Amino acid sequence: MYQTEISGDYLYHTTSKGYGSSVELFGVTEDGETPMSLLNIALASCVTMCLQSYFNLYHKISEMPVKVNAIYDNRAFQLTIRLQKEIDKDEKEKIVAFVKRKCRVSQLLADDVSLMINFVTNVY
Incomplete structure (x- = not known):
């Protein structure tokens, strides 16, 4: 179970009270994080943690630099995963399947929101 309390004090402004530091949200990105940017952050963070779990589970690698860039536009998320390690097409497919199974x-x-995952390897 997850829970939070949201307080709104003026138009398009909220503050959360949950686990850890409060999060301040606005109606437009020029002012700070928005509900949509938090969804983008949540998705990219979950995928990053799934990647860490995958490499720990299947390769016994507990520390590996990973960067995930996430873009949302027109009912589609496009994620670019940047890895230091070179991986082949088969491994990429296994990672995508793992993410789809594990990323809550x-x-x-x-169903009509697409999730596209691309890889860039040998970076850092």
Whole structure:
């Protein structure tokens, strides 16, 4: 179970009270984080943690630099995963399948919202 309390004090402004530091949200990105940017952050963070879990589970690698860039536009999330390690097409497919099974944030997306995952390797 997850729970939070949200307080709104003026138009398009909220503050959360949950686990850890409060999060302040606005109606437009020019002012700070928005509900949509938090969804983007949540999805990219969940995918990053799934990647860490995958490499720990299947390769016994507990520390590996990973960067995930996430863009949302027109009912589509496009994620670019940047890895230091070179991986082949078969491994990429296994990772994507693992993410789809394990990422609870992606499982909450509506059926008509697409999730595209691309890889860039040998970076850092």
